Amino acid sequence: MFESLAASAAEVLTIQTMALMMVGVAAGLLAGAIPGFTIAMAVVLTLPFTFSMPAPQGLATMIAVQVGGLSGGLMAGILTGIPGTPSSVATTFDGFPMARGGRPGLALGLGVWSSFFGGTISAILLVSLAPQLARIGLEFQPWDYFMLVMFALTITASLSGKHLIKGLIAGAIGLLVRTVGEDEAAGVARFNFGNDSLLQGFDFIAVLIGLFAFSQLLSDVRDPVAARKSMTQRTTLQARIEHVAALKELFRHWVVVIRSALIGVFTGILPGAGGSVANILAYDQAKKNSKQPEKFGTGTSEGIIAPESSNNAVEGGALITLMALGIPGDVTAAVMLGALLIHDVVPSPSFIRDEPVIAYAIFISFFIANFMMLFLQTFMLRVFVQITQVPMYVVACVILGFCGIGVFALNNVTFDLWTLFWFGILGFVMRNLGFPLAPMILGVVLGNIAELNLSRALAISTDITPFFTRPWALFFLIAALFSCVFPLYQARVGKERWTLLYMPLVCVAISIPLFLMAIQNASVPRGIIGGIAVAAAVYLVWQRWRSGWALASPTD
């Protein structure tokens, strides 16, 4: 372990890598701060620059952009009231009132330091949990992997929008896109319609850039009047970060920091649920547990600490799933997966064991990027103020130009530019028709993994019952089914009686594969977890029975 750590440190702690990470954090901070630009877009656009770099260096740069992006959203949210990214929506609830109330420096300080502590807690959990989860992942067989991919797609679809069917359709379209070109196992052409360029399939990075960056830029300039205006009309945004006062306040609310960071990490582990979910969840929990919940929304410290600690912690969680199981937790992790594949590294449960230098490089750079973010935030605040004076259309046009050069550089093939163009149109149309893009992107990324594991499973045995009887496969199948019902549950909770049984049923259903694992592997801990799940179900039913099956309000 120490040899790998030393080798990784030697790769990451070079002047060149540090300089690239600094640029990455700065770029991420700006991308996150500009309303309309997303972190995923910044990370996707960074990818072409990292091709010629060694894998640890390229990944360190991308992680730097990601960490910067997660923290950048707070600047716009606090100073202008417009969240820079969906991950910082809740930050504006109290950040903007505090800044408007005359304490912008304290609000920024709370945001910056909460981001730092959230990111650091998440990094510690990443280092400690990823190898443990990878050990569990080694138990997975092709049947389990196939079901895990299905679960990742259904939960992403259920969490990413109001319409589950549209989300599932988007996921299926993503899977279908990945089937175009030569089949990996047999080398047989599929859906190329006589076009030789399609034999290679669509380059999935070009697809991602088209779907995410290209279509987002078009949405940003759709309103001709707004596109010509500066991103903020405030010309005198000035603030000095109050570090000492913020730290004092933060230590007073250390419980909020830790709880929110844990919410962030576990939301990140869940495929599909990213920072946009975590920051609202953490804010909600902070409000419920506060002694003065009525002060939320008026500029309270806890209202800034909670969302900022959680949204920075999300990425550690998403990286845990990516590094341990090879399944990206969110869109940015999907791009990281793409970066690893470009360097011929296939994340799987044996990834940390087989590629320790790259794995530890990811750990180290995640830690360092958080310190860099802290250092750079003060300087980037000034740059942010300047950048916000530039009209949106200028930024969008320049980035569209960058997209063109970056995508061509992927494989030096003009066909990739056509891929970017067509998928840009598709992404834009889908956005406007209410289809969430996250499931489609996961479908594109996970399509090959699903097919490969299905093929392997059927090569081992033509019997399909293991897809439903193997404990892990059953676990993911149950989780997938309940995740499909989740949007319905969310819409009807507090209104219909059947929702009272949803959570107890989840607990009972999940306990079945856990007991199966306990029996098959003689694993006592899993039996205990299964027992806890059943006990929780019984307790919930008893609680509901005692209250006469009364419908509670959704916030209870």
Add this chain to the structure above:
Amino acid sequence: MGHINRDALIAITLLVITGTFFWASFEIREPDYGQLSPAAWPRMILAVLGILSFLMLVQAIKQTPPAVDAPPVDAESTSFVSTLASWRNPIFCFVAFLGFLLALPYLGMLVGGVLFVFVLLTLLGGVSPRLLLVHALVATGSIGAMWSLFTFGLRVILPTGSLFDGRI
């Protein structure tokens, strides 16, 4: 009988696409080896996509149509013009990018890229002598810097274009 709304049209389009791909899946060659036919996985996806599209269609038809008053006589043409106007900028972006792609073999990445950004900036930002100068500077500076970074920094060979072959 229900009514046809936007979601119903989308669902019908999806069903047509699914059918086309399903039909195309019979063109996939069946090798003599392997347990999983190369057409099996795409057909599974298409089956799911077909079912979901059908469910979407049913859901869309079941939706209660919003109660609207009868539109005035010229409302249709007005709404069409305003709809087109609201899509103006994205259409400009698509057309400009298409032009860039078609011109790429002749103009190359540097000249083509600068022209693309300049034209798009002007289409979206408006025309005035000052703006034209700003747009030209932004286009040249940004694409020039990016082209230099890829060409000299990352050693990527970007297309030079047949008009400037060997010179840029």
